[in-house]
Amino acid sequence: MYSENLVWPKDLIDLRGLSAFHLTAILDAAENFREVSEREIKKVPTLRGKLVVFFFHENSTRTRLSFEVAAKRLSADTLSLSSSGSSMAKGETLLDTAKNIEAMSPDALVIRHSASGAAQFLGDRLSCPVLNAGDGAHAHPTQALLDLLTIRRHKGRIQGLKVAIIGDIAHSRVARSNMIGLSALGAQVRVAGPPSMMVGGLDDEYGVKVFSRPEPALEGADVIIMLRIQLERQSGQLFPGAREYARVYGLNPRRLSLAHPEAIVLHPGPVNQGVEMSPQVYQCPQSVILDQVSNGVAVRMALLYLLVDNPERHKA
C-alpha cells in the first residue's frame, strides 16, 4: 500500500489533510522502522547531518522522549528548547523565537504548545517542516498515528472495527485526532463522556456516535481508548469528582466485559490508575499501553523520514 508516488504536505499539523493512502503509508513505514528498535544496533543513517529542533511549551515526557529517540535512531542531531530558560521568558513571541530557530537552518521543528493553532501558525510561516506534538485541545496527530499502528498490529486492520473513546472528549486533542484518523481508515467510532466533557456536533463533524454513558459505547467494541483526566490541572488535588468519575466512566472488569472478548485497551498515558481505569484493567493482557509507547517511536521515525528525508517529495 505504501506508495513512493504520494505527495506529502510540508508539515504534519493534524490528520485532516491526509488521505487513507497517506495514513496507511505512514503506518507501513512505521512498521519497517519498528524493526530498527529491535536490532542490536538500533540506528540507521537516514537523517545523518540533519538537525531536528524540539520546541516544547508544555510538560511532556513520553512525546518528547519518543521524538528524541526517533530522531537519534535516524542519526539526526537534536536540539531542545523549552519555554523556561529561553527568550520566551524575555517576552519574545512564539513567531520571533521560531523565526530565529529557522535562521539556523534546522531540518524540522517539532512543537508542543498549549494554544490550539500554534503548530499551524508556525507551519504557515516557516520554510522547514513543522511537526505538531500536541497543540492545545486541537490535535495530537502523532498520538493518533501510534494508536492506529497499535490497533492495526493487534487487529490486523482498522476498517470496520468498533472503537470506543471514553473520557474528556471536549478538551482532548488525542480524541480529536483519533476521530479523524479512525474514521478516515473506516473504523466505526463511538465516544462517551460526562456532559461537562462533551461538545455538541461531534456526530456531524467527525461521523462518530455520541453517548453520555460508557456502556453503549463499549458494547461489542474491538478497541477501547480511555482518555486521560487532567488531574494536575485541578491544582494538584484529586478533583472532587474523581471517585465519581471512576464509578461512572472508569474502565473496570465489569465494563470491559461489555466489549468484544478480544478487545484491546489503549490510553495515551500517563494513566491515573483507579480513575480512568482500575489497576486490574491496566495490568490485564488486553491492555496494550506499553505497545503504544514502542509504536510511538516507530511512527515518529516514519514521519521524520517522510517529511525531512526527501524534500523532493513535498510538492504540496
Next chain:
Amino acid sequence: MYSENLVWPKDLIDLRGLSAFHLTAILDAAENFREVSEREIKKVPTLRGKLVVFFFHENSTRTRLSFEVAAKRLSADTLSLSSSGSSMAKGETLLDTAKNIEAMSPDALVIRHSASGAAQFLGDRLSCPVLNAGDGAHAHPTQALLDLLTIRRHKGRIQGLKVAIIGDIAHSRVARSNMIGLSALGAQVRVAGPPSMMVGGLDDEYGVKVFSRPEPALEGADVIIMLRIQLERQSGQLFPGAREYARVYGLNPRRLSLAHPEAIVLHPGPVNQGVEMSPQVYQCPQSVILDQVSNGVAVRMALLYLLVDNPERHKA
C-alpha cells in the same frame, strides 16, 4: 587575508586582544562555514570526538542554540550545564565547578555569566579553550563578530563605514564588543543613548563619537545597531519610560530616513517591537536581524574550529 600563520590566543574573552588580521581571519573562516549550513547534509567532521561544554548562568536562547548548532555541525559532542540543577545550587563556586568540568577533559568550555570578568577568570585558570558567550556588561565577542560578518556581507567591507549604536550603551556588552571590533576594522562608530544609559570616557576609550540624541548619530549612517532594552529586568513590568524611550530613541521610519538610503539595521535580539524599533522598521528590507542569526552559527563554527581544532596553532 586568512592566514594559517596567525597565532591564536587560547581563549576568546573579548575582541581587545585580536588584531585586524585575526578578526578578518575569523570572518573569512565563518564565510566558508556559512556554506556548510546551506548544504543538504549540514555537517563536517572537523571536531569529531571533541567535547564542547556549555556552561550557562543566564537565560539564553539564541546564543546557546547557535553555539550548540555550530558545535554539532562540526561533529563535536556537546554537554549543557545550567546553574539550576547543578552543584552551583549546592553553593559550589564557579571555579570549583569549572575545575570539575575540566577534570573530565573537555575540548572547550563556552560560558555565559552575569558577572563581568567571569570568562577571563576561568580562561586564566583552565587549560582548555574558554569562549565567552557574554559576561555581565563586559563583553560578548561572538555577537560582535556575527555583527561584523553581517555588515561585511551586506556592505562588502567594514573600513570607513559609519556605524550608529543606539540604546543602553552603559550596560551593554554587545555595544562594548562592537565598539572594539568595529574600530579595529576601521569603521567610524557613533553611539547614542539616554543619559542614564551612558557612561563617560567612551570617546577616549573606544575612539567613538558620543551623542545624547539618536538623530546626529544616525545622520548618514551605513549601519544602525539598536541595542536591547532589558524590560524583563524591570520585574516583568514594562518599565515606566518604555513609551518615552520609544518616542525619543526608538528607530521608526522617520529616524531611519536620516541614515544612508541603503543603511542596514541590526539588533542582537530578541527585539521589543514598539520600543527599540517600530514594527515597520523591524519588518522592512533594511532589517537584517535574521541574517545575524544565520551568521551567528557560522561565526561560532569558525571560532570553535580555530580555537579547538588545532592546538598547535596556539602559541600565545
Next chain:
Amino acid sequence: MYSENLVWPKDLIDLRGLSAFHLTAILDAAENFREVSEREIKKVPTLRGKLVVFFFHENSTRTRLSFEVAAKRLSADTLSLSSSGSSMAKGETLLDTAKNIEAMSPDALVIRHSASGAAQFLGDRLSCPVLNAGDGAHAHPTQALLDLLTIRRHKGRIQGLKVAIIGDIAHSRVARSNMIGLSALGAQVRVAGPPSMMVGGLDDEYGVKVFSRPEPALEGADVIIMLRIQLERQSGQLFPGAREYARVYGLNPRRLSLAHPEAIVLHPGPVNQGVEMSPQVYQCPQSVILDQVSNGVAVRMALLYLLVDNPERHKA
C-alpha cells in the same frame, strides 16, 4: 586480573553483589578507558547505536556530567529526563515512567533518586541494565568505584591500606558503598563522625572500626575520605553547627599530620571549604579530588562497557 570469563549481573545497584574479582575487573577496565580521555580524539565506537537514558530525580552536576561524558566517549546516544518537566509532575509513579522509557528500547537506564531502594526497585522490574547513580542514603556504587580507582592509582593497591572515612556516616550513600568496596578489596576501614551522624552496628555490618572523634581514625591513615555535609538541606543557611563541625571534624593541616605523610585526601564533592576541610588541605598536593573526577569518567565508561556492550556476558 581482568577476566573475560566473569559473569556480570544485569544491574549495578550497589557493590554488595560484586566479588573482589568483579571490582578489580572494573578498575582494570577503567584504567584502559582513562587512556581514551587523554587522546586527541577522545572517542571509541564501543556503544555506537546504543541508547543510554539518564533519569535524575535529584540535582547532580558531576555524576550526571560524568555519566554523560562517559556515554558519549563510548559513542552512545544519550537522553536526559529529570523530574521537573516530566510526567512525574503529572503524578505518574516512578515505575510507570520507567516502564514507558523501557518501551522505547533503551540499552541502559542510569537513575539517581532520593529514595533508598529506587534503583533496585527498577532493576528488578526492567529488562535493560539499570545503573544506580545514587539512591537516598543507600548506595552510590560508581562513586565508590572511582574512589577505589583513585586510591589504587595513587597507592598501587587497596589491600592492607588504612582508610579513614570522616563525616556524616549515617546519611551517606558514599560512605556505605565505600565501606563495602574497600572491605571487599582488603582495606582496613575506620569511620568517624558526630553522634547525630552515626548509626550503630557499622562494625558488625561492614567490618569497620567506629570512632566518635576523627583523630584515632586518622592515625597513620593511608587514605582519608571526607564526606560532604549537606548544608543546602539546612534551608540554605549555614547550619548552626557548621563552625563547630569544622572545629571538631574538619580536616586541617594539624589533623592531616596525624595520617601517614603520604596519605591522600578524597572528597565526593562539592567541597564546603572551611567546613569539611580547610582551604589549605583542599589545595595541598595530597588532595586528589580532581583526580577523582577524571577517574569517574573512566569508571563509568568501564561500567557502561561491561553492562551494556556485551549482553551475552550476563548470565546472572
